[in-house]
Amino acid sequence: xxxxxxxxxxxxxxxxxxxxxxxxxxxxxxxxxxxxxxxxxxxxxxxxxxxxxxxxxxxxxxxxxxxxxxxxxxxxxxxxxxxxxxxxxxxxxxxxxxxxxxxxxxxxxxxxxxxxxxxxxxxxxxxxxxxxxxxxxxxxxxxxxxxxxxxxxxxxxxxxxxxxxxxxxxxxxxxxxxxxxxxxxxxxxxxxxxxxxxxxxxxxxxxxxxxxxxxxxxxxxxxxxxxxxxxxxxxxxxxxxxxxxxxxxxxxxxxxxxxxxxxxxxxxxxxxxxxxxxxxxxxxxxxxxxxxxxxxxxxxxxxxxxxxxxxxxxxxxxxxxxxxxxxxxxxxxxxxxxxxxxxxxxxxxxxxxxxxxxxxxxxxxxxxxxxxxxxxxxxxxxxxxxxxxxxxxxxxxxxxxxxxxxxxxxxxxxxxx
Ligand SMILES: Nc1ncnc2c1ncn2[C@@H]1O[C@H](COP(=O)(O)OP(=O)(O)O)[C@@H](O)[C@H]1O
Ligand SMILES: [Mg+2]
Numbered sequence: 285x286x287x288x289x290x291x292x293x294x295x296x297x298x299x300x301x302x303x304x305x306x307x308x309x310x311x312x313x314x315x316x317x318x319x320x321x322x323x324x325x326x327x328x329x330x331x332x333x334x335x336x337x338x339x340x341x342x343x344x345x346x347x348x349x350x351x352x353x354x355x356x357x358x359x360x361x362x363x364x365x366x367x368x369x370x371x372x373x374x375x376x377x378x379x380x381x382x383x384x385x386x387x388x389x390x391x392x393x394x395x396x397x398x399x400x401x402x403x404x405x406x407x408x409x410x411x412x413x414x415x416x417x418x419x420x421x422x423x424x425x426x427x428x429x430x431x432x433x434x435x436x437x438x439x440x441x442x443x444x445x446x447x448x449x450x451x452x453x454x455x456x457x458x459x460x461x462x463x464x465x466x467x468x469x470x471x472x473x474x475x476x477x478x479x480x481x482x483x484x485x486x487x488x489x490x491x492x493x494x495x496x497x498x499x500x501x502x503x504x505x506x507x508x509x510x511x512x513x514x515x516x517x518x519x520x521x522x523x524x525x526x527x528x529x530x531x532x533x534x535x536x537x538x539x540x541x542x543x544x545x546x547x548x549x550x551x552x553x554x555x556x557x558x559x560x561x562x563x564x565x566x567x568x569x570x571x572x573x574x575x576x577x578x579x580x581x582x583x584x585x586x587x588x589x590x591x592x593x594x595x596x597x598x599x600x601x602x603x604x605x606x607x608x609x610x611x612x613x614x615x616x617x618x619x620x621x622x623x624x625x626x627x628x629x630x631x632x633x634x635x636x637x638x639x640x641x642x643x644x645x646x647x648x649x650x651x652x653x654x655x656x657x658x659x660x661x662x663x664x665x666x667x668x669x670x671x672x673x674x675x676x677x678x679x680x681x682x683x684x685x686x687x688x689x690x691x692x693x694x695x696x697x698x699x700x701x
């Protein structure tokens with residue numbers, strides 16, 4: 285791997301334990317923007333610190349899951365260490381590596397995934413001389429506290445990094461706000477602290493996020509979600525009449541019996557998916573609920589004679605799913621209903637112009653202007669109001685646009701969440 289000279293902040297994160305001004309600290313916390321160079325310098329600094337102060341000791345490197353940890357942290361770290369002359373013996377089945385350098389001894393580094401089943405129990409038994417918690421804000425508090433409690437060896441230090449979340453998050457309140465009491469060195473990273481980030485990539489990130497997610501991931505601030513969920517939606521830009529040349533068709537459904545049902549018909553034209561038409565039925569407003577068969581008839585009306593390949597539907601709509609399957613005309617896909625990831629990816633799809641709404645879809649256009657975050661909620665939840673077309677759109681994006689279909693860059697940012 286080719287290094288650019290480390291930025292000043294990266295150098296501090298690498299060497300704080302050796303500097304007479306900062307070595308008094310028991311912990312280091314690096315937070316801030318995505319891709320700001322936190323993980324690279326901290327993981328390297330962690331092993332260098334261990335090698336300079338311990339021999340034959342045990343350490344832990346923890347990520348959200350072991351899989352993401354290996355991909356984002358361990359693999360690049362071992363490659364870098366080898367190029368610096370370290371011997372790294374990776375026991376992947378046992379999930380640890382022995383890292384040594386001639387003349388300065390050998391230490392063992394265990395790998396844990398804070399969200400993996402049973403990880404808290406696994407870490408419980410060992411005594412550690414230090415831990416590195418990468419993306420600590422994504423791990424359960426119980427795991428983090430268990431891991432910290434294992435660091436009982438004299439001279440042990442705690443290394444934390446994360447991207448910002450909601451300011452009500454326990455890690456923010458317990459560690460960042462109380463850094464003095466915890467005797468922790470706090471470094472705040474921005475994208476300018478990563479010397480390897482090109483202007484192009486930086487601008488792409490700036491374009492990709494808006495609202496609270498822009499503040500968090502680009503500016504690196506711990507910002508509350510408030511106001512509209514999709515503040516980037518702009519009628520001037522995102523509402524337009526579709527061309528006649530769509531080549532593929534899908535329908536996405538959010539099903540309600542008492543609450544409204546919202547179905548959207550999507551057509552693909554080139555690279556863009558247009559919401560061509562919609563069906564929105566509010567039983568409460570109409571004073572009359574519809575049966576599954578009646579909804580199914582409307583689904584068929586919505587499809588008309590178009591070759592709709594797939595109906596993507598709310599996974600909890602069991603009776604409606606059975607009804608659609610029984611008729612045999614459409615293939616059914618149960619939607620991925622992870623709300624925050626879905627909102628994130630839908631935001632990306634709107635900003636990057638991958639979905640456009642036809643002016644005739646008045647219900648989704650109305651919901652865009654009303655769908656907002658629940659400001660009373662501590663963990664980034666949207667209000668469960670005006671969310672029916674919003675949900676069917678999210679199911680559609682998760683099934684058709686998100687993930688690897690968005691290309692490497694989108695897939696990267698989506699994976700992280
Ligand atoms: N000094 C550097 N020289 C070369 N590449 C770097 C340097 N600092 C960071 N990078 C690269 O930039 C990317 C983002 O860095 P990373 O440490 O993963 O950021 P973060 O943890 O803040 O998201 C990684 O691919 C990393 O290898
Ligand atoms: Mg990182």
